[in-house]
Amino acid sequence: MTAHLKKAELHCHIEGATPPELALLQAEKYGLDTSEIIADRAYVWADFTSFVKCYDAVASLFRTQEDYALLAETYLTELAEAGTIYSEIIVSPDHGNTIGLGADAYLEGLAAGMEAAKAKTGIESRMLITGIRHLGPESVVRTAEFAAKREHALVTGFNLAGEERMHSVADFARAFDIVRDAGLGLTIHAGELSGAFSVRDALNHVRPSRISHGVRAIEDADLVKRIADERVVLEVCPGSNISLQVFPDFGSHPLRALHEAGVRVTLNSDDPPFFHTSLAQEYDIASSVMGFEDDDINGMTRTAIEAAFVDEATRQALISRL
Numbered sequence: 001m002t003a004h005l006k007k008a009e010l011h012c013h014i015e016g017a018t019p020p021e022l023a024l025l026q027a028e029k030y031g032l033d034t035s036e037i038i039a040d041r042a043y044v045w046a047d048f049t050s051f052v053k054c055y056d057a058v059a060s061l062f063r064t065q066e067d068y069a070l071l072a073e074t075y076l077t078e079l080a081e082a083g084t085i086y087s088e089i090i091v092s093p094d095h096g097n098t099i100g101l102g103a104d105a106y107l108e109g110l111a112a113g114m115e116a117a118k119a120k121t122g123i124e125s126r127m128l129i130t131g132i133r134h135l136g137p138e139s140v141v142r143t144a145e146f147a148a149k150r151e152h153a154l155v156t157g158f159n160l161a162g163e164e165r166m167h168s169v170a171d172f173a174r175a176f177d178i179v180r181d182a183g184l185g186l187t188i189h190a191g192e193l194s195g196a197f198s199v200r201d202a203l204n205h206v207r208p209s210r211i212s213h214g215v216r217a218i219e220d221a222d223l224v225k226r227i228a229d230e231r232v233v234l235e236v237c238p239g240s241n242i243s244l245q246v247f248p249d250f251g252s253h254p255l256r257a258l259h260e261a262g263v264r265v266t267l268n269s270d271d272p273p274f275f276h277t278s279l280a281q282e283y284d285i286a287s288s289v290m291g292f293e294d295d296d297i298n299g300m301t302r303t304a305i306e307a308a309f310v311d312e313a314t315r316q317a318l319i320s321r322l
């Protein structure tokens with residue numbers, strides 16, 4: 001068990017962290033039917049495409065600043081109770097726009113929840129704005145331009161999520177140039193639904209310090225060596241990978257092989273209730289299913305803090321809490 005270990009997370013999509021119980025309460029609040037997306041208090045989806053559909057439907061249950069504050073506070077409080085000292089949440093102003101709330105109010109609501117959770121538990125957190133790949137390069141440029149304005153101090157990074165099998169990384173190079181120039185930290189979903197070539201493209205066209213997932217780099221030994229040599233950090237989400245059938249089971253998951261190859265890896269939950277997991281469970285799986293020692297796992301937590309998109313004073317304060 002890993003309940004005694006301090007934890008840190010770099011990769012969780014905030015709408016994807018909605019407990020089904022909270023989704024049901026939100027649906028009741030707005031008089032909406034959830035029978036197509038929730039059954040027996042679990043989300044209903046079968047593959048990545050239907051997962052995205054279910055995710056978007058859950059996102060549409062959050063309609064005001066207060067709703068988003070409640071979501072962030074709920075998730076971060078649960079994390080803190082599991083010993084988590086730092087969390088980066090992936091946020092999508094596109095969801096705020098779609099629901100008519102607007103991107104600024106969306107961020108303000110989330111930030112209020114983050115501040116409330118910090119006041120209550122001490123958990124530090126930041127937001128990474130994400131472009132949505134299947135909405136296309138122009139949409140992602142618009143999202144990058146919004147992120148580059150840096151309207152909120154808690155926004156410190158940029159990600160690209162969504163359907164990795166659509167478009168090529170090069171199509172998004174301009175969006176990443178915009179946010180790089182604005183000084184945001186960069187990470188990108190790659191090597192999850194697509195193979196090693198996608199990770200290589202991400203390194204070449206985006207030059208991120210981290211890769212979201214990146215686990216299918218294991219298909220190319222030269223690429224694994226490059227990731228280790230360049231000290232690029234992987235945000236690994238084992239439970240998500242099994243749930244989405246990127247790998248058939250934890251026994252064939254490459255976390256251990258990547259770690260042994262010298263790759264800097266971290267543990268993350270991605271969209272925890274969708275994948276029947278939690279950050280605490282990912283830590284437990286690393287320990288009792290994958291056989292990592294506490295020292296190895298503490299090393300992953302330290303890597304997460306080292307790779308976090310925070311100012312140096314905050315990083316040192318977090319390291320001193322480990």
Ligand SMILES: Nc1ncnc2[nH]cnc12
Binds near residue numbers: 013
């Ligand atoms: N696992 C995942 N991969 C890509 N995009 C996502 N958006 C939410 N979860 C995602």
Ligand SMILES: [Zn+2]
Binds near residue numbers: 013161212270
């Ligand atoms: Zn993700």
